[in-house]
Amino acid sequence: MQVNWFKYAAPTSFFPLAGKMYPWFYVLAAILAIAGMYIGFFVAPTDFQQGEAYRIIFIHVPAAWMSMFLYLVMAFYASLGFVFNTRLSSMMARAIAPTGAMFTFLALWTGSMWGRPMWGAYWVWDARLTSELILLFLYIGFMALQAAIDDPRRGDKAGGVLALVGAMNVPIIYFSVKWWNTLHQGSSINLTRAPSMASIMVWGMLLMALSFWMYSIAVILSRVQCVIAKRERQAAWLQQIDQPST
Amino acid sequence: MHWKSLEEFFSMGGYAFFVWSSLGATVMAMGLEVWMVHLQRKQLKLHGSPNSQDNGNV
Structure with missing residues (x-):
């Protein structure tokens, strides 16, 4: 089968x-958050060393995981953009960056x-703290660089290089x-x-974390629709300028 | 249930400020992000689930 x-x-x-999928991911996120918060704040016992303050872990660790994971996904999409020259890959990278920055800030x-x-x-x-702060600057740098370049495809390329180098x-x-x-303590969870x-x-x-x-x-799919709409609109507008006779 | 009273829950064993400001920042950051994307969608006239005719080629 082809x-x-x-x-x-x-x-x-x-x-x-993307438009069909994103509302369902919001629903899933809400259900999982209710279950996770219930366990984290009502079921889990007090930590013998840290008292109740340890409950921050239920936000801190998932946010930190997502901040790193999203960066890798963003760099992956950027590399796909270079290999296959697909516009959508670069659009996905653009849509991921603000969410990644948000989770880095939260971490x-x-x-x-x-x-x-x-x-x-x-x-x-x-x-640990310093390298996480650098991650925040990488996200912000990625967004600022792409926002500063008017030509979207050139912005994609420049941002892609930054995303890939920063993945290190x-x-x-x-x-x-x-x-x-x-x-900073070592990881409590290990493969x-x-x-x-x-x-x-x-x-x-x-x-x-889930x-x-x-x-x-959910939020990235919802945002990538905005990115696509903006770009395609501009493309249609350019077409009208270039080919007024057709 | 872990807590004996509502008061005990809110005081978080004396760490109320740290625990609740973490949770508050999370709720605010996510809420702000969803709201900003929502505003952008409104501005671009994207609605819930678009039909196949409206592929963003407005």
């Missing part, structure tokens, strides 16, 4: 699909709200707690060994 892998790579065919904000009672400081220049920062964030002696926290806490955290993930898909 599969057309590029069917939805055309903005015109992806646009209605930093909730982190400082957790750091103050536990470390005695809202901010320290340790490797993500493993640095992830491994910073291993590579350097950081004040290779059992989590070092109560399983009900892990469940709350995973549900919140919820943030679904939220990201």
Whole structure:
């Protein structure tokens, strides 16, 4: 069977699909958030060391995961844009950046709200915090660069280079707690060994992470429709200028 | 249920400011983002689920 892998790579065919899908992802995000918040704030027990302050984890860790994950997805789309020269890939990268920046900000904000009672400081220049701050600047730089270039395709290319080069920062964030002696604690959840926290806490955290993930898909699909509409509108407008006789 | 009273819940074991400002910032940031996309959609006249005729080629 012949599969057309590029069917939805055309903005015109992806646009209605995105419009149909995004409301459902909002619904999923809401359901998962209710379940996650319920477990996190009503079921999970008090931490024996950190008291109730540890409950920030149910927002902080999922937000930090999403901030890194979305950057990798954005860089992936940027690379697809270079390999296949598909406009939609670059549009997706554009649509992802604000949501990624939002989660990076939340990871930093909730982190400082957790750091103050536990470390005695809202901010320290340790490797984890600093590299996460650089991630925020990369997102902002990506958006500013694309906004500053009038030609959308040139903006796509320039932003794509920034996204790809900046992707190097993500493993640095992830491994910073291993590579350097950081004040920030190591990961509680790991693919290779059992989590070092109560399983009900892990469940709350995973549900919140899933919820943030679904939220990201919803808001990004909804935003990519705006990006497509703006671009295609301009294309139609250009066509009219270029070919007035047809 | 973990909490004995509503008061105990809101005080978060003395960490109320830190816990609730984290949650508040999250709700505000997400709300602001959804609202901004909504405004953009309104400006571009995109509605809930567009029919196939309206592919953004306005």
